[in-house]
Amino acid sequence: MDNPYVPRPYKVLSSARETADTFTMTVGMAVLHSPGQFVQVSVPGYGEAPISICSDSRKEIKLNIRQVGAVTNALAGLKKGETVLLRGPYGKGYPxxxxxxxxxxxxxxxxxxxxxxxxxxxxxxxxxxxxxxxxxxxxxxxxxxxxxxxxxxxxxxxxxxxxxxxxxxxxxxxxxxxxxxxxxxxxxxxxxxxxxxxxxxxxxxxxxxxxxxxxxxxxxxxxxxxxxxxxxxxxxxxxxxxxxxxxxxxxxxxxxxxxxxxxxxx
Amino acid sequence: MEVLLLKKERLNGFIEKLQQDFEVIAPLKGDVIRFLPLKNPDDIFLGKNAYFPIKEYFFKKNEVLFQFNGTKIIVPELPSKKRAFFGLRRCDLNAIKHQDMVFMNDIHDPYYTAARKDSYLIGYHCNTAPSPYCFCGSLELADYFDLMVYDKKDDFLVEIGSSKGKGMAKKYASLFSKTSKKISEEEKKIPGSDRLEKKDISLFYNNSDWKKGTDLCLSCGACTALCPTCYCFETHDEVKTSNINEGERKRNWSSCQLQEFTRVAGEHVYRKDREERFKHRIFHQLEYFKEKHKVPLCVGCGRCIEGCPTRIDFVDILNNMKVENG
Missing domain, CATH: 3.40.50.80 (Nucleotide-binding domain of ferredoxin-NADP reductase (FNR) module)
Structure with missing residues (x-):
């Protein structure tokens, strides 16, 4: 059986700055989800953080991330083509x-x-x-x-x-x-x-x-x-x-x- | 359920047999009573329940979830452990039941399951409440054991509670004698253990008496660490100092009684007051878990009271809580 704590690797398709402390990362995760759901994003060595999905596509997900802690600052350093570890999506979104x-x-x-x-x-x-x-x-x-x-x-x-x-x-x-x-x-x-x-x-x-x-x-x-x-x-x-x-x-x-x-x- | 008779002088023989097939964990007396690997059957201490709960053996205080090297993840081998636990009281057996519900039913937790699936639970029934803080009789406990040992003065009666228990009874059959005796529901009740009065605590959510629980609270977290059912945890990464790309993700126990428990980005803390956190613990134990699992999480062992440095007795506080007007 799958280990539910283990995140899987996905490709960063792009990462674009929104403001001085926020950016939006597009990840090549093709998954059914509903608006309001979130994923757990891992950066080994820094930890894991829940980030809500801010898009509505079955081909990719977008994550808008504010740099407020260790994990989110590390995520800001990830560039297009690099690997990000995710698990999810989780939770109940908007009905x-x-x-x-x-x-x-x-x-x-x-x-x-x-x-x-x-x-x-x-x-x-x-x-x-x-x-x-x-x-x-x-x-x-x-x-x-x-x-x-x-x-x-x-x-x-x-x-x-x-x-x-x-x-x-x-x-x-x-x-x-x-x-x-x-x-x-x-x-x-x-x-x-x-x-x-x-x-x-x-x-x-x-x-x-x-x-x-x-x-x-x-x-x-x-x-x-x-x-x-x-x-x-x-x-x-x-x-x-x-x-x-x-x-x-x-x-x-x-x-x-x-x-x-x-x-x-x- | 089937009952066998074990002559008192044969108890050590039974334990020795167990030791040939299992690692045996039993309550031993040291600085305090703890469940520890047993060497000499004479060391088993049954006069009082263990100060520390059994959960450490299944839901470990520290667990390596996986190792990582860059973004490559290596999950450790999780070999199952063949262990027999001897001397578990009714409260602790039910605590295992409730944690089984969480880690083997709500989710499939591979770490808990590996530690738990080859364990054999041998209970020891309390003839009277072993501590003045006990209140298991006020809760909804069930039979949850492989074997249960009842001390009946001249002999032990051993009740079989599962197929694992049946297997043990068969394997060690030469030690047991047949008996026509049965264990009645009345005999399973533990005198002096029903001090928590039955009450619908949802009516008391806004009661001012919750404050009584927190005026003395030091926010040390002993109550949740000593609780056999509390299962909250946090995870964090540790890296090697020689290569920061390599390291481990670890899981540790955590405590809802600490402010850190809910601190989010931007330093916002939910349930900022101790009173809210104390109330949350009691509501999780008596109400919230029941809403989902049909049974309260709390098993009435009293460790959170006995181990509290200022002896905050939530049972006392609840018993004295009165409906307030307005």
Missing amino acids: MKKLNGKDIVIVGGGCGVAPLKGLIDYVENHRKDFGQVSMFLGYRSPDDIIFKKELAGWKKKYSINVTVDKKGNTKSCIDAREGFVTDALGETDIRADKSAAMICGPPIMMKGSIGILKSKGFRDKQIFVSTERLMYCAMGVCCHCMIRGKFTCLDGPVFRYDEIMDIENG
Whole structure:
């Protein structure tokens, strides 16, 4: 029987910088997956880290990675043609089939936009299955905006609101307003009745966004959160990612909000 | 289940026979009581349960998952070990059962399975609770052994619990005598072991009494290390100093009682307060595991209480928890 802890080798097809501390790596892993799922990426000698898939293709997967630790910094050094070790995909993604016909509200903060990009790609590939798409994407500064190229394309098709905590002096081709993503969300008219909202970002931003959505009439069952947790095994055993008895790696990382509620302390 | 009689003077003979066929692991008295490889059958200590749990033999404190050389991965050979464990109490047998559920059913863990599959479990029934902290009688324990030894004053009765047990009884048949006696369910109950009151703890999630468990907590992690069921782990890579491309990925026990347990990139910690972490441990033991596996994880051995440097007694805290208004 296969050893479930052992990652397999795949080819790096490309690696492109997004911002000063993030990059997107395309890996030649042809695998069925749903948006919101993740893989365990290994760099021998550094360790392993869970990275969400930010694309929707059966030929390859894209991983948007922020350099915040040993593994992610080592991954930044991998070049086209080199080998990366992966296992997965793991977890439960967004229940796209069940959301057919719905308007999609996307709320993302920082690198939390990465798993949502997989969902956006899916919606693009199945455009007729969904209604209106509105996005609320927040970043620290214009320099921290990821998927700039894709954003320009999305802008033509969807309702987009980009916020940055501080504009600073940098020029950006992206039209972003200063403030928090929750401000933009609060000021916009979004209909709760035929919508599903997908949130991913820092805990405080998720909490704030959930509050606003609920005040606009969203029920817990219409809100999907993609959670981040420390994890090692990704198979529901090591227990680090447990939230009130649910495993982020197995039952999540995407949860319908009524399934977990207490994101912070559960 | 079939029961045999073992005369008291034949116990050592039985152990010696076992030693011819197995490596025998039994509780021995040293600085504390531990399960250790047995040399002399006279050294077996059955007066009290072992301070350290049995899990180290199957779910090791340190395990090499694989070696690596660059991106090439070499999985170590995992030979099975033929071992007989003697003197396991009902709590510890059930702890093995619960870890079997995790490592051999939820997933197929090759390391655990290799260590576990050729082990023979010989239990020793507690006639009374061996420690004031025991509460196995309050939990949902089951028969889970190959052989179980009951001390019946004049003789031992040995109950056969599996085909492995049957095989041993057959092989060492000359030591046993036939008996018409049976072990009743009543005899399997251990007097003085039901001090955890039955309660739906999900009603107490927001109770202010959880604080009682943490005012004294030093965050040392002894409770989870001594727990025979706690199975959390982490992995990390170690490289050779002579060649940093070569090394090993290792698995170690970890503890949900420490802040590091949930620390993610950006230094964010979930369940930041000790109170939340304490509550999480108890809820995992009594509720969360049960939601998935139909039985609480906790087996009531009391080690987490006895081994706690400040003797935090979660059983006491739960028993005294009252429904709060508002």
